[in-house]
Amino acid sequence: MTTTTTPATATTPATPEVPTDLYVRVQHFYAHQMQHLDHGRFEEYAATFTEDGEFQHSPGVEPARTRPGIVRELVEFHKRFDGDPVRRRHWFDHIALERQEDGSVRSTVYALVVTVRPGGRPEIAPSCVVHDVLVDGPDGIRLKSRRITHDQHF
Template sequence: MTDSDQATGNTGVSTDLYTRVQQFYARQMQALDGGRFEDYAATFTKDGTFQHSPGAEPAVGRDGIVAELIEFHKRFDGDPVQRRHWFNHVVLEPLDDGSLRSTVYALVVTTRPGGKPLIAPSCVVNDVLEVEGGAVLTRSRQIDHDQLV
């Protein structure tokens, strides 16, 4: 891919594939925000990795991802909080092995009853996605928090 291709948005990814990835992210984030951690983990490959907190070791495999999410969300026990993950500005780049590098801007919106939405953190999500047939799965995810850059 040339610099001109990148500048014009010609990344070698079809509109159909781009749309499928956006739909994938929408379903994945709704599972996470709905507390359906098993469904969220099922969007990763069996040996997928998930690193969401700065400095933390990545969770490995679907069971590891579920355990990490349960542990992380204990901080909200007894707190009637609703968190929403907003993914936008998705850039997809084909890799030589047939997978995709995905770079996404993400905001997390936290709302409590009667309160105003709080937007934090602002992040960049760095994924490697595998696409086989109609299925999209996350092979790896590393999240970089903007406030730490």
């Protein structure tokens, strides 16, 4: 007598897909947004948020609110690099998008920050997860909120 077994099936429901064009537009949005940040163009970075957007880049830090508040927070944070010839690059990957009932899009992204100094080797730190809420309006994609968690804080 021959016995056959069937492979186990997944018990978690599949995540509903988002349209390919939206996924590509989000990738494009992130690419330009991170280049603004990495080049110190904080006003342009803040303009990628809604007027009332929230941005929390580090655990334990109160979120910056509104575009001017985001610019202030970034200027203050980057003072730590004054006099330090450092180049930082933010790498976003594994973008997972989920449509929300209110029409917004929840985005979860793995991120690495690469830091390089002249003549030095690239340092990768921190490793993060970026939790975004995106809205798609007449001016294109904008961030309603961003909360970043750091992997070393578990």
